[in-house]
Amino acid sequence: MSIENSEPVPADSAEDRFVDLPGGIRICYRVDGPADGIPLLLIAGLALDLTSWPQRMVQGFTDRGFRVIRLDNRDAGRSTRMAAPPPGRLRQLLARPRADAYDLTDMAADTHGLLDHLGIDRVHLVGMSMGGMIAQTLAARHPDRAATLTSIFSTTGDRRVGQPAPSTLIRMARPAARTAEESVQRHLSLLAHIGSKAHPPDEHLERTWARAVWDRRGGPRSGAEVARQIGAIQASGDRTAQVRRITAPTLVVHGDADPMVHPSGGRATARAIPGARHVLIPGMRHHLAPGVLDHLVDLTSGLARKERATRAKRESRKS
Known part of the structure; x- marks a missing residue:
């Protein structure tokens, strides 16, 4: 496995922390909320970094007593x-990954290694899009580590479901932006396509975020990074059989008109996981818009609260 060296932490990235995992992978992460809070892990989607989780959503979880790891x-x-x-x-x-491609199992192993580093035995998993696939993989392979699972606009890898619209594929095929302003405009253009009129984005926040992402990663990317992540999804194939092994209480959330991951992907995920609850949010597309954040926090918090109550009741019966 070939790895590029990570850059040193700049002075303005005090929130960023790093862990070096076996195999040479360095993972950057942040932790918010009380040190004794309930561990909750947020896993971002394709090409997105940890700042893609809106601060309002992170704050919503920390206000409810969660220790949020991104x-x-x-x-x-x-x-x-x-x-x-x-x-x-x-x-x-053609969905024909290279023989040397890493896959979602490798990405889930990175996440598992981070949990080991932080000394977290059980965690509430929340993943969006590709992050939902990673969270599913972690929950299936390490059921003892998953307290609950919230899978947001994600899918199972079955190519008959959850496919992006052709119009989305065309936009994703564009070459990587070469300047900060071009990157910002690309983001706003894609958001106009995958975002929702029913739950509109805050353009000022999105513009500010896109510029901050450019600065945080140190300028342009080659496009190879996104291609390798796409390769990881394709190398993992149809994960339906694996997803069926998930035992954690699960919430599957999807919008009803998602042009990036068709709503059939959410339905297939919910069907595969025993006892999963499927929530279809009218008007939501493939974006964590301000209008859906509080609802998402409430849904995940409610799932975690129910899991804790069930576990406490089970333990009291044992004693």
């Missing part, structure tokens, strides 16, 4: 950028 996945943000060749466009279109 991480940059490999090939995103300030975590290790892999040096292996990315899959070409044709491979991506």
